[in-house]
Amino acid sequence: xxxxxxxxxxxxxxxxxxxxxxxxxxxxxxxxxxxxxxxxxxxxxxxxxxxxxxxxxxxxxxxxxxxxxxxxxxxxxxxxxxxxxxxxxxxxxxxxxxxxxxxxxxxxxxxxxxxxxxxxxxxxxxxxxxxxxxxxxxxxxxxxxxxxxxxxxxxxxxxxxxxxxxxxxxxxxxxxxxxxxxxxxxxxxxxxxxxxxxxxxxxxxxxxxxxxxxxxxxxxxxxxxxxxxxxxxxxxxxx
Ligand code: GLP
Numbered sequence: 001x002x003x004x005x006x007x008x009x010x011x012x013x014x015x016x017x018x019x020x021x022x023x024x025x026x027x028x029x030x031x032x033x034x035x036x037x038x039x040x041x042x043x044x045x046x047x048x049x050x051x052x053x054x055x056x057x058x059x060x061x062x063x064x065x066x067x068x069x070x071x072x073x074x075x076x077x078x079x080x081x082x083x084x085x086x087x088x089x090x091x092x093x094x095x096x097x098x099x100x101x102x103x104x105x106x107x108x109x110x111x112x113x114x115x116x117x118x119x120x121x122x123x124x125x126x127x128x129x130x131x132x133x134x135x136x137x138x139x140x141x142x143x144x145x146x147x148x149x150x151x152x153x154x155x156x157x158x159x160x161x162x163x164x165x166x167x168x169x170x171x172x173x174x175x176x177x178x179x180x181x182x183x184x185x186x187x188x189x190x191x192x193x194x195x196x197x198x199x200x201x202x203x204x205x206x207x208x209x210x211x212x213x214x215x216x217x218x219x220x221x222x223x224x225x226x227x228x229x230x231x232x233x234x235x236x237x238x239x
Contacts, residue, residue: 001208001221002228005236009196012230013042016128016192019228020047021056023126031062033127033185034088035138036080039194040128041087048091058092062122065101066129066138067179070152078166102178108152111178115150119184127188131195134158135203135216139179142215146223148181182220191227193218195235204231205238 006012020043023030034040050056065080072079077086081101089099100122102115129137134156140148141156155177164170185191195204207218208229221227231239 003208003236003239004228004230005239006230006232009042009232012194012196012232013046016194016230017043017046017050019192020126020128021050024056024058024061027125028057028060029062030125031064031122033124033188034063034065034084035128035130036065036067036083037130039130039196043128043194044088044091047088051092056092058094060098061094062098063089063094063100064119064122064124064180066185067177068102069174070104070176070178071174102150102180104178108178112150112152115178115180116184119150119180119187124188124190126190126192127185129185129191129193129218131193131200131203131207131218132159133162133199133203135207135218137182137185137193137218137221139177140182140185140217142217144182144214144217146186146212146214146220147183149183150178150180152176152178182217186220186224188224189226191221191224192230193221193227194230196232198234198237200235201238204229204235208239 065084068080100118104111131137134142136159139153141153155175160173164173167173206216210216210219212219212222
């Protein structure tokens with residue numbers, strides 16, 4: 001793991017946005033693995049700004065998102081589909097036919113298989129990740145197996161509580177989600193994880209220095225040979 005401890009979130013956003021811009025410029029047909037949550041917002045804002053000013057071309061790029069809530073009505077502002085449109089896709093020239101976010105179409109089993117088939121076809125050149133305070137990546141909660149593929153999950157109470165800030169009430173936070181599995185994430189050619197703030201410090205410490213264990217899913221990233229971790233001082237304070 002390459003650990004980068006930078007002075008501010010702004011510096012992290014700049015460094016990570018530049019990695020994505022370089023990737024797209026080097027290969028206009030790149031596959032980008034994208035994430036949601038508050039962590040990637042700064043990166044997405046910089047990609048949007050760069051597109052506006054420098055016209056970086058996303059028309060032939062394919063995107064695959066990590067995860068999505070189950071059960072939110074179509075168009076709900078907190079669905080990850082709407083999040084991605086609002087924060088990134090509406091501001092760059094993606095071809096929406098090449099934009100992929102997992103969703104339930106038919107049975108859960110059929111939906112997971114369809115997304116897995118897609119991921120086999122479109123392996124991310126670069127996968128962006130945040131991390132949950134309990135060490136989850138995507139929505140791979142503690143207990144998820146290393147060889148897991150796209151699956152549906154019952155969200156941990158901690159995750160629902162952490163994400164309740166985006167909803168009016170905790171009861172509105174979905175109980176289930178569909179997510180890429182750990183194996184799908186590890187299939188990416190390159191992984192870039194961002195963590196900022198003291199609430200992530202414990203998970204970051206265990207992810208980097210601890211054993212590889214299902215109880216901290218992010219620790220599986222130790223098995224990947226091309227991972228960059230971008231941290232601010234608070235998230236790195238236990239290292
Ligand atoms: C959610 C997402 C994760 C994200 C995590 C951290 O649960 N499914 O992909 O990494 O939250 O969120 P935040 O970036 O808001 O701290």
